[in-house]
Amino acid sequence: MSNWNVLWKFGGILLLAYVIVVGFGTPLQPGLVEASPDRLVPGPVTLELHAVGQPFADEVGSTDGHRLILRSGTDLIDTRLIEVAPHRVQAEVTIPEQMPSPALDAFLFTPATGTLFLGNAFFVEGAGSGPVADEFKAKAPDERSPDLGFSFPYQPNIMESIRNLLWHVPMWFAMFFVMGIGFVASLMQLRTDRIEWDHRGEAAVRTGLVFGLLGLATGSLWARWTWGAWWVSDPQLNGALVTVLLYTGYLILRAAMSDDERVGRLSAVYNVFAFVMLVILLMVLPRYTESLHPGKDGNPGFNSYDLDNSLRAVFYPAVIGWGALCYWMYTLRLRMNRAEHRLLTK
Amino acid sequence: MDTGFHSTVRTARTVAAMEWTLEWRQGHQLASVGLFALSSVYVAFQAASRGTAPEAWTAMLWLVYLFSGFTAVGRLFDRERSATRRYLQWTVEPLGLMLGKLLHAILTTTALSAIVLGAFVLFLGWPGEGVRTSLVVLAAWLGGVSMTTTLVFVTAVASQVQSGGSTLAAILGLPLLLPQLILATRMTTGALQGTPWSILGEIPLFLAALSAGTSVMACILFPYIWRA
The missing domain is CATH 1.20.200 (Fumarase C; Chain A, domain 2)
Structure with missing residues (x-):
């Protein structure tokens, strides 16, 4: 067997070994996959969001630096986080009486993994149409894009x-x-x-x-x-x-x-x-x-x-x-x- | 054997005319295709005597049509197995022969589509209102043409195998016909439901392109089979 044959055959096998190890070993960037409850009515409620991929916290604990903000149309609604777990957050929110759109998008700001987004995460029934009252409004925090290291991109569904x-x-x-x-x-x-x-x-x-x-x-x-x-x-x-x-x-x-x-x-x-x-x-x-x-x-x-x-x-x-x-x-x-x-x- | 464009066209015409004449002379072949088609349509009619949905209508139409096509085209190269073959090999240019066979197959399909579609409308009637008749006819004809041009090539290959040529043609042919059938059935169902030309418009183009492509491939490759 010539040198060239050794090179491409074993080179190919080595590449495949690399692909299997790195392909399965590399973490996935985090993404929000699920929100509950899926129907909301105006008033106070506890929300829960689930994620996959890299954890945004090491263990259940401090909510420092984390923020969850809901978006209706162009208005932002503030929430108060109760618990942050590696793949789950819980938050309390008071759903306002009126908002531009009944479909709410969720933005989760995390110090370790950046901003996570889930479109149409919640649907509000029984709210009037109009701008969100100032008391509920939130200001978007500064966008942080931390270095996630070598990781695969999160794609919804995939x-x-x-x-x-x-x-x-x-x-x-x-x-x-x-x-x-x-x-x-x-x-x-x-x-x-x-x-x-x-x-x-x-x-x-x-x-x-x-x-x-x-x-x-x-x-x-x-x-x-x-x-x-x-x-x-x-x-x-x-x-x-x-x-x-x-x-x-x-x-x-x-x-x-x-x-x-x-x-x-x-x-x-x-x-x-x-x-x-x-x-x-x-x-x-x-x-x-x-x-x-x-x-x-x-x-x-x-x-x-x-x-x-x-x-x-x-x-x-x-x-x-x-x-x-x-x-x-x-x-x-x-x-x-x-x-x-x-x-x-x- | 002389070559050149005009002589190829002449050969093609002669071969097609010969096939046509022989079909009529050996009446049993034509009759068997007609009998197969009509009795299948009658079975479909019995199964769906109270009317059907457009999808079921399309499925039955194309199943009958597909197997009638196999019966009609499957024997296209049978004569070329024996002494006739040796004679033709010396006298006829392969390209002209292939073109003649294709021409004959297209004519046969035209007749077959008229028979099958006519029988379907006669026995089962149209499934529901708002059928775009001209589009159904176009789907049946174009789908049939792209089906038979592929079958001509497959039959030519299969006829070279000593035993079981016709079974082999069916085995090789069915997967090859899937794309044409998918397009043709989609177009037929659409036309039965009254879908306008602007939406179905690209399917006939695909079907025409597929028929042209398979015909060209058959013409290019046939001389190699023929020489064997």
Whole structure:
């Protein structure tokens, strides 16, 4: 094994090890996820807000420096914090008789983790429309943006599952990559009619299919968490499913034939067709139709995830690591194909 | 065998005419497709004799249409398995042959969509008020065309396999047809519910683009299959 081989194979594995450790070990920035009670009426009430991610206090205790402010329209309503726990705050507030909007946004100012926001946290029933009386009004404290260190950004709905970005997305990238190798191999097969290209095409499709299935599985998990269902009807998902079925068809087509030369020619023709369909289904059609999948306005990729620097520092290694692993698997399958051919034609 | 644009077009026309003539001469093929379509529609009618929702109407229409399409196109390359094939290989340019087959498949689909849609309206009637008839017809025709152009390619590949070619065509064809069917059913249901052209307008474009794309791919790749 040459030095270069050692480098990319073990480099890839090291990158993946880094991705797994850092990807799961990095804390998530805090975010408010839940507020109760969800219906309020004018008068005094105790509110409770829950958060995920990095704790904003080490333990239950002092409320110093913390503030919770509610916003109705452009008016701010003050509250009095009773308790601050690592992932929970309790506050007392008197809901005024009139306010500009019945929907209240919550701002939680914390010394350690900055300002946390939850839109439409509460809904007030039975309050009149009008400006908030001065006695209830609050002044916004100075914005603090403390350094949270190396942490992943909080996104509503996605929350901790943002780590799946390091699995799901690079797996599809690896699938595209290796299917691209298969496409080139099939084109070469049609030009030259050499069995070597057929070995390469088969190895590529088989490896790509594994990554396609992994991409579907991780995507399904993510869909369950963020959209509430294991599978939804969506252009991007339909395209992904059809692509996997298409390449399964490639393996069925090969299995239905026995004569080597015919297998090579026909499966190369089918593979070229399949790859063009893959590009249309996964990269062209979803851009022109509405999709739940991130990037519906043009790019079904990861751009809309406003990748921040800490996420980038793990995401790019993940892309390279999964790609290297995928390519390694492809070369192993290729060697198997060659060996099998040599044994059978001896 | 001479090549060039005019001769390719001439070949395509001749092949399509030959297919058409043979279809009529061997009447059982046409009759079997018609019988399949009509009896399926009748089953749908029995299952939904008290009327259906637009979604169910669309589902039944496309299931009948899909399998009729398989029956009609699935045998398109059967003749090219035997001695006829050797003769054609020497005399006909593959591109012209493919174009001829595509042309024939499109004509067959046009007839088939008329039969299936006509039978549906005759037996089941329209599901509800405010149906945009012209859009339904367009959906059925364009969806059918994009379905058959894909099927022609799949059948061409599957016909090269010695045994079980038609089963293989169905196995390979169904996943390939999913995108076309998703678009076509969405457009049909929309048209049945009276959705205006301005909202459904891009679906026919997608369907036309898909048919054009698969046809071009079939034409580029067919010579390689044919040479085998």
